[in-house]
Amino acid sequence: AFKAAVLIQQWYRRHVARLEMRRRCTWRIFQSIEYSCEQDQIKLHNFFSYLMDQFTPSSSKERDFISRMFISGESYKEAELEKYCDYESIEVPDSYTGPHLSFPLLPDHATALLEAFQQKQQLHARYILNLLHETRKHLKQLPNISHVSTCYSEEVTVCGDLHGQLDDLFFIFYKNGLPSPSKSYVFNGDFVDRGKQSLEILVILFTFLLIYPKEVHLNRGNHEDHMVNLRYGFTKEVMQKYKVHGKKILRMFQNVFCWLPLATLIDQKVLIIHGGISDTTDLDMLEKIQRDKFISVLRLKKRKESSRKPEIQAINGKSESGTDAAGNEAAPRLSLQPQSAQAPSTANRLEFSRWLRQTVQEQIDTCRRLMDISESEPEELTYSSMVSLKDVDEPCWTRQEEWKQILDILWSDPMPQEGCRENKVRGGGCYFGPDVTEKFLEKYSLQFLIRSHECKQEGYEFCHNRKVLTIFSASNYYEIGSNRGAYVKLGPDLIPHFVQYQANKTAHMLTMTQRQGFPVALISRVEESAFRALREKLFAHTSALIRAFKSYDRDNTGKITLSNWATAVESVLRLGLPWRMLRPQLVRSTEDGMLEYKSWLDDLAMEQRSQEHIQSSLLEVIYRNRSNLETIFRIIDRDHSGLISFEEFQQTWKLFSSHMNIELTDDGINDLVRSIDFNKDGNIDFNEFLEAFRLVKQCP
Numbered sequence: 001a002f003k004a005a006v007l008i009q010q011w012y013r014r015h016v017a018r019l020e021m022r023r024r025c026t027w028r029i030f031q032s033i034e035y036s037c038e039q040d041q042i043k044l045h046n047f048f049s050y051l052m053d054q055f056t057p058s059s060s061k062e063r064d065f066i067s068r069m070f071i072s073g074e075s076y077k078e079a080e081l082e083k084y085c086d087y088e089s090i091e092v093p094d095s096y097t098g099p100h101l102s103f104p105l106l107p108d109h110a111t112a113l114l115e116a117f118q119q120k121q122q123l124h125a126r127y128i129l130n131l132l133h134e135t136r137k138h139l140k141q142l143p144n145i146s147h148v149s150t151c152y153s154e155e156v157t158v159c160g161d162l163h164g165q166l167d168d169l170f171f172i173f174y175k176n177g178l179p180s181p182s183k184s185y186v187f188n189g190d191f192v193d194r195g196k197q198s199l200e201i202l203v204i205l206f207t208f209l210l211i212y213p214k215e216v217h218l219n220r221g222n223h224e225d226h227m228v229n230l231r232y233g234f235t236k237e238v239m240q241k242y243k244v245h246g247k248k249i250l251r252m253f254q255n256v257f258c259w260l261p262l263a264t265l266i267d268q269k270v271l272i273i274h275g276g277i278s279d280t281t282d283l284d285m286l287e288k289i290q291r292d293k294f295i296s297v298l299r300l301k302k303r304k305e306s307s308r309k310p311e312i313q314a315i316n317g318k319s320e321s322g323t324d325a326a327g328n329e330a331a332p333r334l335s336l337q338p339q340s341a342q343a344p345s346t347a348n349r350l351e352f353s354r355w356l357r358q359t360v361q362e363q364i365d366t367c368r369r370l371m372d373i374s375e376s377e378p379e380e381l382t383y384s385s386m387v388s389l390k391d392v393d394e395p396c397w398t399r400q401e402e403w404k405q406i407l408d409i410l411w412s413d414p415m416p417q418e419g420c421r422e423n424k425v426r427g428g429g430c431y432f433g434p435d436v437t438e439k440f441l442e443k444y445s446l447q448f449l450i451r452s453h454e455c456k457q458e459g460y461e462f463c464h465n466r467k468v469l470t471i472f473s474a475s476n477y478y479e480i481g482s483n484r485g486a487y488v489k490l491g492p493d494l495i496p497h498f499v500q501y502q503a504n505k506t507a508h509m510l511t512m513t514q515r516q517g518f519p520v521a522l523i524s525r526v527e528e529s530a531f532r533a534l535r536e537k538l539f540a541h542t543s544a545l546i547r548a549f550k551s552y553d554r555d556n557t558g559k560i561t562l563s564n565w566a567t568a569v570e571s572v573l574r575l576g577l578p579w580r581m582l583r584p585q586l587v588r589s590t591e592d593g594m595l596e597y598k599s600w601l602d603d604l605a606m607e608q609r610s611q612e613h614i615q616s617s618l619l620e621v622i623y624r625n626r627s628n629l630e631t632i633f634r635i636i637d638r639d640h641s642g643l644i645s646f647e648e649f650q651q652t653w654k655l656f657s658s659h660m661n662i663e664l665t666d667d668g669i670n671d672l673v674r675s676i677d678f679n680k681d682g683n684i685d686f687n688e689f690l691e692a693f694r695l696v697k698q699c700p
Helices: 002-054 060-070 080-082 109-120 125-139 166-176 199-212 226-230 234-241 248-258 283-288 302-315 349-371 381-388 397-410 433-443 512-516 519-540 542-552 560-571 581-588 597-609 618-637 645-660 666-678 686-693
Strands: 145-148 154-160 184-187 216-217 263-266 269-270 420-422 429-432 449-451 460-463 469-473 483-491 496-501 559-561 594-596 644-645 682-684
Touching: 002 519, 002 581, 080 248, 109 166, 109 199, 125 199, 125 226, 125 248, 145 184, 145 283, 145 433, 166 199, 166 460, 166 483, 166 496, 199 216, 199 234, 216 283, 226 234, 226 248, 234 248, 234 460, 263 449, 263 644, 283 397, 449 682, 460 512, 469 483, 519 560, 519 581, 542 559, 542 597, 559 560
Parallel strands: 145 263, 154 184, 184 216, 269 449, 449 469
Antiparallel strands: 154 483, 263 269, 420 429, 460 469, 483 496, 559 594, 644 682
């Protein structure tokens, strides 16, 4: 009996170890592919930034097109935005059966919204725009760093990424209770994208924010960015749900996102930020940045920065004497006092008064340029502008420095190694080590950091000697059963208490018999999904893989060793995966230890072709470029109609041909446009767009 018990125990331990190994491999696949997509997003943005910097418009039409394409929401001033998104002009028909909102909002309105969204009802566009208008007014009065105290409520609940998964938000409210004067919440960004109900999540959170402004706090995440929304689904979701007023709603969301606070501080001891920190993160600078200037953190308006820098240097007393690169004299230090040498005699009162008004106006205009305040803006002062005006005697930071501060706190990740280095895995932000965390906490007298931004299998994870806590609230993020969600509660003692969950109806409906074998079945399901995504990735790089395999097949036998196969695959995909461990799931066993790589690639192509009845070479290009192509299309499609006009496509092609050094005449571009309009309707829809781009070699 004793030996039998030992055997059973050994078998069980091996079984659990295998399951854990499979789970970790599956996790690595999902995470590597996710970060690879984020790299593609950064590269695509850099490509457009290159075009913006290098392409010189040859006409007013081209200049207008570039302005619309790259500066979408930034040209809208206060009055223009109010006029453009005029919700009062939108009538609610008598046939509308969804929830109604009236302002100021009451708790009953929030309850009605929750019930309506549970029943899959949709809020009318008028109420959406009205809610966004009120939310924007409220957010503009908030500081960059919100301050929360546990003295006024028993505890503060911190939630991480939700990513459009409404079931997770419902589950949190069901288990923990709705926001109330005694129940404070901090939602740490990434409310949108990937999930299908991002808009509903934002409506609920904004509603509770307006009802309980002292108890509900929202931080900005890296996905509260319209450039990211173009790729990951929020833009598409809004346009599908609101076909008539979707463009106005998107414009308002875009503006509301840039007013979201950047961080939250609990009892001056616990800092909550979405991503992380770097060795240059400065809370004093973050407090004073005009956060609304950064509508998209992925892009920085370099031209504007270069024009402001001499003025900022002059304010700081750092204006260089001597000559510049062109041999001209350096600009003198800027003075905010009237120049007495230029003043007319006080004997002529009318002339002196006119001069004085002109001088004051010039100084006001100078301050506006330094603070990025437009003349068309109303005289209402926001929290950020009041801080900036109050501290005008303190050093002014360059736009580049401010941008990097925000980029780092939204995109960075912790690492176990010491130091701080560029985050090349995501393509943005940095990796920060335990030494960076320790110095930061000591500098600002903090106990620990709470951040989100990374999916964790258990929903939360400590690192850096329990000084950095990652909290992630979107359960089943990659696939049903892939991970738990979690939220953390902090009382006056600031000791974290975690609640984990899986908001999964499928798991709740399992019978007792099914539950006994649930872990194995669930891991198998998640594993299958991960390997399916990995095979798609492999197929998308067929051409590059063939070249890599041939470098090991010098005798042209069509075979390579399995070791060389693993090395070649990693050299092409660069996902950092344990390919030798994954090989049994991807490659059929061979007797001589050699792989016929051409037949293996043919098998991959057949798997994809069973879903898409088109030729393999075309399918490979589409799989490799489809996310980039869809993002490009949505950037070009400024009115979000699902179509781009001939003129838009012509101007876009000029940009691409300029970057790729392809010479095309106007007649040649016109012929190209007509040739890809397959249904001859005078527009190019997304399917035509993909078909045309299969002939274009992707830029490096």
